[in-house]
Amino acid sequence: MPKERYLTDAIANDLREKMVFLGGPRQVGKTTLAKTLGVENYPVFTYLNWDNRAHRKDILSATFESHSKLVIFDEIHKYSKWKNYVKGEFDVHNKEFDILVTGSARLDTYRRGGDSLMGRYHYYRLHPFSLAESAGLSYQGQPGDALTFSETTKRFQAIFAQLYTYGGFPEPFIKKNDIVLRRFHNDRLERLVKEDIRDLEAIRDLSSLEILVSLLPPKVGSLLSLESLREDVEVNHKTLTHWMNILERFYYHFRITPFHARTIQSLRKTQKMYLWDWSEVPDLSARLENIVASHLLKFTHFLYDTYGHAVSLHFLRDRAGREVDFLVAYNKKPWFAVEVKQSQREVSSNLLYFKEKLGIPFLFQVSHDAVHDRMYGDVRMMNVETFLSAFV
Numbered sequence: 001m002p003k004e005r006y007l008t009d010a011i012a013n014d015l016r017e018k019m020v021f022l023g024g025p026r027q028v029g030k031t032t033l034a035k036t037l038g039v040e041n042y043p044v045f046t047y048l049n050w051d052n053r054a055h056r057k058d059i060l061s062a063t064f065e066s067h068s069k070l071v072i073f074d075e076i077h078k079y080s081k082w083k084n085y086v087k088g089e090f091d092v093h094n095k096e097f098d099i100l101v102t103g104s105a106r107l108d109t110y111r112r113g114g115d116s117l118m119g120r121y122h123y124y125r126l127h128p129f130s131l132a133e134s135a136g137l138s139y140q141g142q143p144g145d146a147l148t149f150s151e152t153t154k155r156f157q158a159i160f161a162q163l164y165t166y167g168g169f170p171e172p173f174i175k176k177n178d179i180v181l182r183r184f185h186n187d188r189l190e191r192l193v194k195e196d197i198r199d200l201e202a203i204r205d206l207s208s209l210e211i212l213v214s215l216l217p218p219k220v221g222s223l224l225s226l227e228s229l230r231e232d233v234e235v236n237h238k239t240l241t242h243w244m245n246i247l248e249r250f251y252y253h254f255r256i257t258p259f260h261a262r263t264i265q266s267l268r269k270t271q272k273m274y275l276w277d278w279s280e281v282p283d284l285s286a287r288l289e290n291i292v293a294s295h296l297l298k299f300t301h302f303l304y305d306t307y308g309h310a311v312s313l314h315f316l317r318d319r320a321g322r323e324v325d326f327l328v329a330y331n332k333k334p335w336f337a338v339e340v341k342q343s344q345r346e347v348s349s350n351l352l353y354f355k356e357k358l359g360i361p362f363l364f365q366v367s368h369d370a371v372h373d374r375m376y377g378d379v380r381m382m383n384v385e386t387f388l389s390a391f392v
Contacts (some may be wrong), residue, residue: 004040005033006133006392007124010306011039014122015070015098019090021107022100023128025251025276026196027188029170030102033126034072037100045070050078062089069198070098077103078199084177087117106249119278124305127298128168128276131388134159139299139392143309143330146362149373149382150389160385164291167279185280189213201246207244208233216253221286221325223317224255224271251276254297259314259327259334263357272315285342288368289325292340294386296326299391311335315356322350327360336362338387344370347379 011020011033024030038045046065046381048055050073058064059079064071067084071089072275076082101107101121108123130204132138134157141148150156165181166172172181193210212233219229230240247253255273258266274297275281278290296313303309310331316324326338337360339348344367351363355378363379370383 002133002136004036005126006138006302007306008033008124009039009265011124012037015100018119019086019099019101019117019121021121021123022102023107023123023251024104025128025169026104026186026192027169027171028128028251028276029072029338030104030126032076032170034102038070038072042069042098044068045072045247047072047074048076049074050076058254059085064097068097069102073099073101075103076101077105077107083117090120104250105200106251122305125301127301128294129163129170129173130155130168130295130298130391131159131163132295132387132391134163134173135389137389139390140304143303143311144335144361147336148235149386152373152383152386152389156385156389160388164287165279167340168294169277169279172279179181181279183352185277188277192252196250197246203246204299205235208235212240212243213247213252216247216273218283218286220274220278220281220283221272221289224273238292252313254295256297256313256315256326258317259329259358261358263317264354265319267317267319270317283350288342288384289340292338292366292388293326295388295391296328296338300328302392316354322353324348324350324354329352334358334360336360336364339365340367341365341367343367345379347376347381351379352377 014020022030035047038118044065047067048059050059070205071297072084079085082133085097086101132368133138137150162173162176166176172184193206196317197203215229215232226240230237233240253273253275255271256272260266260268274293278287278294281287283288300311303311312329314327314329316327316337324337325340328335337351337354339351348365354360355363364387365379365381366384366387368384370381373382373386
């Protein structure tokens with residue numbers, strides 16, 4: 001396992017000039033990253049968690065460790081006036097100490113009133129462990145260029161098998177134990193609904209929200225029907241949409257939209273949904289698609305959050321029903337497309353169709369059991385371990 005997370009150096013560099021906000025799912029490792037950064041880069045730092053009563057008192061009284069060069073505010077977004085608070089601390093003390101804010105809700109989207117923080121912070125999203133990060137690999141390329149893959153080894157295969165079974169969240173991934181995994185799932189979902197969401201959102205019917213959460217894992221990879229979910233949960237469309245948006249803000253799931261271009265008749269309102277913790281997905285084919293989706297989302301977020309590159313993740317689907325699992329775009333133009341198969345098959349005709357229509361530079365078809373890495377015309381076919389080695 002790497003000693004540092006993939007965002008550590010970038011965050012340390014940005015803290016020299018601005019505050020850093022670090023978002024991500026509960027138990028993904030935000031606090032560990034923050035404290036490790038403090039230990040390794042600062043002579044003295046202060047860690048304050050809003051959920052701790054004594055820490056909350058210190059936050060409200062602005063009582064920090066003497067001579068601190070870094071102050072870490074954890075879960076402070078639960079304080080209704082948190083934006084004004086951190087803005088004030090930064091404006092007064094930015095020459096004295098750095099400020100790192102972490103939270104399990106989207107710190108960039110919560111608008112709890114007060115002055116804007118624009119220009120005062122950089123925002124990062126911390127993802128679960130991926131194959132490349134676990135293997136100590138890093139992305140060295142440039143958006144739009146050909147991807148660089150590492151040769152598949154038994155170590156890569158072992159890491160992928162571990163990720164596929166236990167997910168990329170640190171505790172179950174590192175411990176590799178089925179009991180730990182089941183307890184992790186139960187604990188994370190319990191706290192997500194009954195603590196995190198309850199503390200920030202005015203939801204009376206938490207039991208129905210729990211039902212919605214239980215219905216989402218089998219929906220992974222298919223076109224998302226909010227109407228079907230609405231009927232199952234027995235709430236109105238507005239409420240169901242609101243709840244789905246809340247779960248997305250709290251990093252339970254993410255949705256991707258179809259890529260739009262004049263040369264294809266895409267379905268603009270359709271979406272596909274995936275979970276941040278793919279180990280919850282019961283169907284193995286859908287889980288494979290989810291793990292690839294998660295790696296690609298982590299890659300696009302990394303390029304955007306760290307370097308400002310306009311990279312985005314989509315899928316391809318037209319009105320005739322032709323579909324390709326993923327397309328990564330750079331500056332709103334296709335960069336590469338990916339079709340995911342549980343077993344190696346003949347080249348996807350849909351990949352070739354969309355390449356002709358959109359001029360996609362690079363095409364990949366990845367599978368769980370592919371033995372060879374080779375080109376079949378314009379399509380590169382390879383196993384999933386090799387493919388995932390190209391990212392972060």
